[in-house]
Amino acid sequence: MDFKQIQELIKMINKSNIGEVTVEQKDFKVTIRQKEDHITQVVSQAPVQAAPVHAVAAAAPATPVQAAGQPAADKPKAAEAVSAKTVTIKSPMIGTFYRKSSPDKPSLVDVGAAVSPGTVVCIIEAMKLFNEIESEVKGTIVKVLVEDESPVEYDQPLFLVEPA
Numbered sequence: 001m002d003f004k005q006i007q008e009l010i011k012m013i014n015k016s017n018i019g020e021v022t023v024e025q026k027d028f029k030v031t032i033r034q035k036e037d038h039i040t041q042v043v044s045q046a047p048v049q050a051a052p053v054h055a056v057a058a059a060a061p062a063t064p065v066q067a068a069g070q071p072a073a074d075k076p077k078a079a080e081a082v083s084a085k086t087v088t089i090k091s092p093m094i095g096t097f098y099r100k101s102s103p104d105k106p107s108l109v110d111v112g113a114a115v116s117p118g119t120v121v122c123i124i125e126a127m128k129l130f131n132e133i134e135s136e137v138k139g140t141i142v143k144v145l146v147e148d149e150s151p152v153e154y155d156q157p158l159f160l161v162e163p164a
Contacts, residue, residue, distance in 0.1 A: 001025055003129050087137045089159040091152045095126035099148045107148075109159070113141045121159055124152065139163040 001023060013021055013032050020033045091097070099107040099122055109121045115135040122133045143160040146152055 001028065001030065003131065006030060086142055086160040086162050087139065088157045089121060089133070089135060089137075089161060091124060091154060091156045091158055092133065093124055093126050093131065094154050095124040095131070095152060097146045097148065097150055097152045097158065098123040098125065098130075099144070109141050109144075111141055111144060114164075115139060115141060115161060133158070135161065137161055137163055 009021070009023070009030075010032055013034060018034070020031065022029065022031045099109075101108060101120075101123060108123070109115060109119070115121060116138040117134070117136055119135045120132045121135050121141070124131050124133055139161040141159055142162050145157050145159060152158065
């Protein structure tokens with residue numbers, strides 16, 4: 001079963017009332033489930049050797065201090081406001097994250113780029129297949145959360161988008 005056939009199967013499941021379907025062929029198995037909010041998951045259960053992912057802990061920024069010795073409350077509120085009104089584009093699979101369609105091409109999207117549903121924002125390589133990841137929202141890219149050519153996990157945040 002090739003990637004195009006899997007995409008067609010996902011489209012048919014989305015249009016139907018089927019909650020879950022599993023297709024098995026030799027050593028390949030695909031399960032497609034509809035969540036309650038109609039987002040489709042693709043889970044491959046074929047034996048795969050995944051590269052270890054190294055997490056990097058970011059140090060929390062120090063809170064600015066006013067002249068009177070009291071912490072300034074403006075910065076945390078501004079950060080909360082930005083995160084409260086953004087939408088996260090998450091990885092639908094495990095693989096390697098690429099911001100470019102090829103090494104000699106520009107990034108598909110950068111911070112400040114306008115996106116709409118169907119806009120390709122990145123490519124994730126999984127099992128030698130290059131999968132285009134599309135935006136599901138209309139808005140502006142606020143932040144890129146993953147470095148180019150780094151491994152990503154299922155449901156890992158990739159981009160923050162401010163909805164239009």
